[in-house]
Amino acid sequence: MEQSGTTALLQGAVQDLASGVVSALRGGDHVTVSGAIGEDTPTANLVLPAVRVLGADLLLPRVLFRSQPDLAELAVFRKAVESFPARADAAPAVRWSHWAMRRTLRRFEAAPDGAPGQDTAPDVDTDWLEGAGWQYLTHQLAVLAALAVPGEACAVTEVARSRPVDVARGFVRAVRRRDWQQAAGAGRWLTLLDGVPAELGLETGLDFVELMGGGDPRVALQIQAARVMRAAGAVA
Amino acid sequence: MLVRSHDKTFEEVIEIQAADVEAALDPAEPDGVYRDSRECAALAVLEGGGKLLLSPPTPRPKKG
Numbered sequence: 173m174e175q176s177g178t179t180a181l182l183q184g185a186v187q188d189l190a191s192g193v194v195s196a197l198r199g200g201d202h203v204t205v206s207g208a209i210g211e212d213t214p215t216a217n218l219v220l221p222a223v224r225v226l227g228a229d230l231l232l233p234r235v236l237f238r239s240q241p242d243l244a245e246l247a248v249f250r251k252a253v254e255s256f257p258a259r260a261d262a263a264p265a266v267r268w269s270h271w272a273m274r275r276t277l278r279r280f281e282a283a284p285d286g287a288p289g290q291d292t293a294p295d296v297d298t299d300w301l302e303g304a305g306w307q308y309l310t311h312q313l314a315v316l317a318a319l320a321v322p323g324e325a326c327a328v329t330e331v332a333r334s335r336p337v338d339v340a341r342g343f344v345r346a347v348r349r350r351d352w353q354q355a356a357g358a359g360r361w362l363t364l365l366d367g368v369p370a371e372l373g374l375e376t377g378l379d380f381v382e383l384m385g386g387g388d389p390r391v392a393l394q395i396q397a398a399r400v401m402r403a404a405g406a407v408a
Numbered sequence: 409m410l411v412r413s414h415d416k417t418f419e420e421v422i423e424i425q426a427a428d429v430e431a432a433l434d435p436a437e438p439d440g441v442y443r444d445s446r447e448c449a450a451l452a453v454l455e456g457g458g459k460l461l462l463s464p465p466t467p468r469p470k471k472g
Binding site: 178179182183186217218221224225227256262263265266269307311315348349350351354 | 425426428429430431432433434435437438440441
């Protein structure tokens with residue numbers, strides 16, 4: 173499908189951010205986004221939209237490695253949350269991704285008494301996933317891979333937990349369709365789920381997805397996230 | 409006034425991009441492009457002949 177100029181620019185900006193997250197997940201530098209906001213360049217205006225599209229995963233290294241983002245990093249994240257609110261009639265994936273960012277923001281924004289912020293209930297349900305075919309389920313879970321974080325369950329996590337074999341089937345299908353981004357997202361979910369068939373060969377499958385699609389930083393991000401979580405023995 | 413003008417421009421940019429952002433957050437599934445033999449070979453090397461569901465389907469005998 174042909175992309176508009178704006179769409180291509182946005183996707184490029186998202187990939188740049190994703191590269192930074194991959195580097196941080198591999199133990200490199202932390203993600204740098206704040207510097208571009210004040211720049212007077214044509215792409216500076218793409219920073220906030222790109223942060224919104226990458227979503228909660230921007231701060232994933234901070235979550236997985238239990239470190240605190242710096243104030244500038246958090247300010248850009250917050251600005252993206254505020255600048256692109258999810259409309260009430262937006263697609264569930266859009267609303268859940270916004271909730272995931274709000275959850276991450278609350279995690280790092282201390283309450284006045286210094287206690288960590290508490291999650292608030294999502295303003296979106298999982299009705300659209302109830303009874304969904306395994307193909308659609310896997311596609312939607314992959315789109316919402318930022319919700320696949322150890323120890324941070326939500327209603328979408330519960331749906332994924334209840335259908336590990338379907339997600340495994342979706343992973344295989346995505347690989348066979350060469351949809352590396354969907355395969356990587358599904359693989360990240362599978363890393364957190366119990367009941368995944370051992371004969372799937374998830375680890376080898378993730379290696380293969382990285383080999384074939386790892387040139388796309390968004391794919392590399394999901395694979396690296398899965399590896400970090402797997403190494404930590406994480407479960408959803 | 410300069411600040412207000414700048415804010416207005418920023419809001420317009422945001423508004424223009426909101427649709428792009430939403431589209432990026434809820435992408436349609438792309439058309440499938442199936443694997444070729446080179447990739448099957450790469451997968452076989454990776455797996456080392458072990459068990460994996462990613463192998464092509466077993467050919468079935470033709471009816472009749």
